[in-house]
Amino acid sequence: MEELYALHREVCLIPAPSHHEERRAAYVKAWFDENLGEGAYIDEALNVVFPYGACENSITVFAAHSDIVFPDMEYPMPFSDDGTYLRCPGVGDDTASLAVLMLAAKYCVENRISAPSGVLFVANSCEEGLGNLKGVRRLFADYEGRIKQFVTFDAKLPGITRGCVGSHRYEVEVLTEGGHSWGAFGNKNAIAELAKIAAKIYEIELPQKEGCRVTYNIGKIEGGTSVNTIAQSAKMLCEYRSDDLELIEFMKARFEEIFASAANDEVKVNVTKVGDRPCMGFIPEGRQEALVERATRVLEEVIGEAVRYGKGSTDCNIPLSIGIPAISVGVYKGGGTHTREEWVEKASMRPGLEFGIALILDLIS
Numbered sequence: 001m002e003e004l005y006a007l008h009r010e011v012c013l014i015p016a017p018s019h020h021e022e023r024r025a026a027y028v029k030a031w032f033d034e035n036l037g038e039g040a041y042i043d044e045a046l047n048v049v050f051p052y053g054a055c056e057n058s059i060t061v062f063a064a065h066s067d068i069v070f071p072d073m074e075y076p077m078p079f080s081d082d083g084t085y086l087r088c089p090g091v092g093d094d095t096a097s098l099a100v101l102m103l104a105a106k107y108c109v110e111n112r113i114s115a116p117s118g119v120l121f122v123a124n125s126c127e128e129g130l131g132n133l134k135g136v137r138r139l140f141a142d143y144e145g146r147i148k149q150f151v152t153f154d155a156k157l158p159g160i161t162r163g164c165v166g167s168h169r170y171e172v173e174v175l176t177e178g179g180h181s182w183g184a185f186g187n188k189n190a191i192a193e194l195a196k197i198a199a200k201i202y203e204i205e206l207p208q209k210e211g212c213r214v215t216y217n218i219g220k221i222e223g224g225t226s227v228n229t230i231a232q233s234a235k236m237l238c239e240y241r242s243d244d245l246e247l248i249e250f251m252k253a254r255f256e257e258i259f260a261s262a263a264n265d266e267v268k269v270n271v272t273k274v275g276d277r278p279c280m281g282f283i284p285e286g287r288q289e290a291l292v293e294r295a296t297r298v299l300e301e302v303i304g305e306a307v308r309y310g311k312g313s314t315d316c317n318i319p320l321s322i323g324i325p326a327i328s329v330g331v332y333k334g335g336g337t338h339t340r341e342e343w344v345e346k347a348s349m350r351p352g353l354e355f356g357i358a359l360i361l362d363l364i365s
Helices: 002-012 022-036 091-110 134-142 190-201 245-262 287-303 317-321 346-364
Strands: 048-052 059-065 085-087 119-124 147-153 159-164 166-175 214-223 233-242 268-277 308-312 326-329 343-345
Touching: 002 022, 002 085, 002 091, 002 346, 022 048, 022 091, 022 119, 048 091, 059 091, 059 134, 059 346, 085 091, 091 119, 091 147, 091 343, 091 346, 119 134, 134 317, 147 287, 147 317, 147 346, 159 287, 159 317, 166 190, 166 245, 190 214, 190 233, 190 245, 214 245, 233 245, 233 268, 245 268, 287 326, 287 346, 343 346
Parallel strands: 059 119, 059 147, 147 326, 159 308
Antiparallel strands: 048 119, 085 343, 159 326, 166 233, 166 268, 214 233
């Protein structure tokens, strides 16, 4: 456990915003080289991949994402340990999971665990936000047709994410003539026009479909020059998401109608899709359920708690969309996810590590 705590702290200290995981990837690669032996590599997407066993066909992937939501690039990140709680931006999501994955991989190597079909241990990039799952997309392109199942350590104990939520994300830019707030009063204001778009989004009447959900959000807005300037430009980031493809298509049509209706001779609207996470595809009958059932049995045996099931937007979206069984599992307890006050219960990492190792042993046997 002391080794796990030390490793977790070291990784927490290293900044890793999406698309800029270079320093954390280099650390993980060096750790793999020292503790697992030769074979680890960093690909063009900044995934750190360690193939274990033959890895020719029917490969099982165990992953944890290396990126965090915060844009900080200064080293070190703030980290604290009061003996009960570990605190740091990204301390749980997904750094605690990454540390568990790394030590579980070391356990397999040191104990010469047999993996007849091969395993990939992966610290993947770009799971968060506008990372758009770039790391896992690259992994499945490089190993096309060879991966039989995918498990990511990216949840809280005792949770299993067994279905995926798809989403479309847009950057919307509004451009107008603008001008001086006194001398050009009456000219179109980009901020005001963008606010109209935002208001229409929040007037959408959501469709209802039994057993499914659909949501939308405006997550960031910026623009303007000064308090006495009629804004010439303004931007926002917005999204909609659902666990059902039909509902995704409904929201796509409504968003496109709103964007198109906002443009005229005085207002230019530029829309760029910056994120596209797919919904669930067709998985041969019983394969997804079998993976969930095995993970459930192991988790309940190790943790002694009933499993909480859910759906989410995770790295599993990629394999699930192409018919490959995939789950996201929890290996720690904590809270404050995606805030700078995020925390992890230090003691929870022990059962998390025990579960991580037990699940790997069960699935590769």
